[in-house]
Amino acid sequence: MRITDVKVAEAPITSNMANAVISFSGMTVSVIAIATDVVRDGERVVGYGFNSNGRYAQTGLLTERVLPRLKEAPPERLLDPETGLIDPVAARDVMLTNEKPGGHGDRAVAVGIVDMALWDAVAKAAGKPFYRALHERFAREGIAVEPADTVQVYAAGGYYHPDGTIASLQEEIREYLELGYRDVKMKIGGASLDTDRRRIEAVLSILPAGSRLAVDANGRFDLRTALAYADALSAYDLLWYEEPVDPLDYQSHAVLAEAYEGRLATGENLFAMEEVRNLLRHGGLRQHLDVLQMDPALSYGTSEFVRMLTCLRSAGWSPTACHPHGGHQYNLGIAAAFGLGGCESYPRVFEPFGGFADDTPVEDGRVRLSDAPGIGIERKAALRDLIHGLFA
Numbered sequence: 001m002r003i004t005d006v007k008v009a010e011a012p013i014t015s016n017m018a019n020a021v022i023s024f025s026g027m028t029v030s031v032i033a034i035a036t037d038v039v040r041d042g043e044r045v046v047g048y049g050f051n052s053n054g055r056y057a058q059t060g061l062l063t064e065r066v067l068p069r070l071k072e073a074p075p076e077r078l079l080d081p082e083t084g085l086i087d088p089v090a091a092r093d094v095m096l097t098n099e100k101p102g103g104h105g106d107r108a109v110a111v112g113i114v115d116m117a118l119w120d121a122v123a124k125a126a127g128k129p130f131y132r133a134l135h136e137r138f139a140r141e142g143i144a145v146e147p148a149d150t151v152q153v154y155a156a157g158g159y160y161h162p163d164g165t166i167a168s169l170q171e172e173i174r175e176y177l178e179l180g181y182r183d184v185k186m187k188i189g190g191a192s193l194d195t196d197r198r199r200i201e202a203v204l205s206i207l208p209a210g211s212r213l214a215v216d217a218n219g220r221f222d223l224r225t226a227l228a229y230a231d232a233l234s235a236y237d238l239l240w241y242e243e244p245v246d247p248l249d250y251q252s253h254a255v256l257a258e259a260y261e262g263r264l265a266t267g268e269n270l271f272a273m274e275e276v277r278n279l280l281r282h283g284g285l286r287q288h289l290d291v292l293q294m295d296p297a298l299s300y301g302t303s304e305f306v307r308m309l310t311c312l313r314s315a316g317w318s319p320t321a322c323h324p325h326g327g328h329q330y331n332l333g334i335a336a337a338f339g340l341g342g343c344e345s346y347p348r349v350f351e352p353f354g355g356f357a358d359d360t361p362v363e364d365g366r367v368r369l370s371d372a373p374g375i376g377i378e379r380k381a382a383l384r385d386l387i388h389g390l391f392a
Helices: 059-072 088-095 105-126 130-139 166-178 193-204 223-233 250-259 273-282 302-314 329-337 381-390
Strands: 003-012 028-040 043-050 150-156 184-187 213-216 264-266 343-345 366-368
Touching: 003 059, 003 381, 028 059, 028 105, 028 381, 043 105, 059 088, 059 105, 088 105, 088 302, 105 130, 105 302, 130 329, 150 329, 166 184, 166 193, 184 193, 193 213, 193 223, 223 250, 250 264, 250 273, 273 302, 329 343
Parallel strands: 150 184, 150 343, 184 213
Antiparallel strands: 003 028, 028 043, 150 366
């Protein structure tokens, strides 16, 4: 299997919504297409990748550093000797040639985009769904568990809109429930504590029995504010309190974990195993309670996420503590392949990148994995049409 061509494009996220830290009105997404010399069912195998929301397009990193290394590498260096197909794990090592340790940031995002596209191509070439291809690759190393047929998902939304009201927030949440979701998440920290309490109570008032609400501050708070919110949030039976402080402020996480009896969630902005290891060492998080949200699409792809899982197991954590950020097919497949606790979903925001395939609806808070080859990007019609339009 050989790479024959790679195309890079950018797409905008055209939305005026905001969380507590950033607006998405000027946000962009990188999209790539990796063509190969494999033909299946009369069509050239092409793998597609893109980055999760919250990070800008990575065009410069992709075209100037990451992709040239793939192009210049001897083709056999990229191959899996057991299958003859491209090995995304080997490709990751090639992409990081001559890169110093640390300083992960957007470099991790660029590599994650390519990883998604490579796995999409490899799974299609093998005629297998992505999560099955993952299982077979990492089962050799004793890492992957038997893949799950379904994955628990929650609907992420509840952003701040210029014309948003309590009524419109409630209507948004009702739409998620009608789509089959049970648990939902909303933003906090972009308004006063009193206003956020009214928003939280408005959502809780419409949730049926068995549904729960998570809240997400996107790392906005200093410790004093985070503790004030924690005190207020203790009055509610929340699913979790997410990213209350800066993701690298491990000491503040430890203080919060001591003060707040509810569940904390963090990790979506940790991009390497070493950062996760420091969180486990110094963040005070509780194995039996708290949630980790590392996003493979933002953190060098699947092979780095496997390093994170290995670190977690060594520290006594279960993979079920992981609920990846990102809300798309790639992370859904990873959740199924490695027995994770669940996966985020964006059913009404970040379209067409958010949400899952059209033929796998959410039922009672879970999504059934398809047996169609690849990640399933083309099975989401709006995403397929956008990508094909970009590379026409």
